Amino acid sequence: MTRVRTIAFGTLVLVAALMAGVFVFDILTPPDDVSICFIYAVLIPLAIFSFHRAAYACAALATSLSVLGAFFQPPHDQLPLVFFTNRAIAIVAQWLVAFLVTSRQELEAKIRSEYEAERTKADTSRRFVDMLTHEIGTSLTLIDGQAYRLKKLAASDDEGVTTRAEKIHSAVKHIDVVIRQVQAASEAAQASDQFEPGDVNLASLIGDLVVQLKGDREIQTDIGSLPPVVRGNSDMLQQVVANILSNALKYSPEHTAISVWGRAEADSAILSITDRGRGIPPAEKSSLFEPYYRASNSRGVPGTGIGLYVVRRYVSAHGGAIEIESDLDVGTTLTVRLPIGD
DSSP, rough: OHHHHHHHHHHHHHHHHHHHHHHHHHHOOTOOOOTTTHHHHHGGGGGGGTTTTTTHHOOOOHHHHHHHHHHHHHOOOSSSSHHHHHHHHHHHHHHHHHHHHHHHHHHHHHHHHHHHHHHHHHEEEEHHHHHHHHHHHHHHHHHHHHHHHHHEEEEEOOOHHHHHHHHHHHHHHHHHHHHHHHHHHHHHHHHHHHOOOOEEEEHHHHHHHHHHHTTTTEEEEEEEEEESSSSOOHHHHHHHOOOOOOOOTTTTTTSEEEEEEEEEEEEEEEEEEEEESSSSGGGGGGGGGSSOOOOTTOSOOOOOOOOHEEEEEEEHHTTOOEEEEEEEETTEEEEEHHHHHH
16 A cells, blocks of 8 residues: 555656646747647646546646746737637646546546455355355255165165155255356356466367266267367366266257367367257357356256356356357257467
């Protein structure tokens, strides 16, 4: 804070010194040349680096010097009207510049205040989600443990107890997945703050995820043309690919194949994942990256509408872009473009 005040005060001193120099030049200039007074207006924007409303103080000083300068070299008898009119115009210009500078300062202050308020709200929401997921997760662990014990303690012929224990376990797993996704959405909202880049072998990352997620499904890959490494956050990129690939598997029939294609293009790594599923209604494409939004034709498929929101936030944190091409009942292609980096 002390350093900021020093800079602000130093700026005022600098402006005053420059205006004093302009004043000296003014009184040495012939009275029929009043253009020098407009130079005061050029100096006033420097007040943007000083205190709030300092521009008005600079304008007041400029006006005083402009008026004072008129008495050092009064105009000839034939010049008074033009002389004083031009001085008046210069003074109006000085105050207009001061008004514009002050308005900008106030607008910047308002934007900073609103940004800090939103940041505080986001931090509060994140802490709430962290607390909630922790508490619910702890309770679910206890419930799941008791369900497991109940199943073990039940008589082998007591199918009713065993079935109920399995249902409890299944419900716990489902809630746990939802909690993890909500937590992922909360973390994605702060993606820019969490971004810690490193060298990532994108082809290796994609290959590992394909092996983990494919199960009995066919996933065709052509990723040999990807750049050796990209500059990015490995955890975020892993989540991006996992979310897109999971959606492709989830929203397409089991007998159809998924295509994963990667390539280098100029300074970017391009990854496209194509499914042959139900597609996305054209009017809903722009909404898919909003949190908790699900397409109208996604009924019957489990999900929370968080996956693509996380994808968009993480891709944006990398300075990349994502595009969707989709035809109903034909399939969908999601293409991610990532800068390779240095």
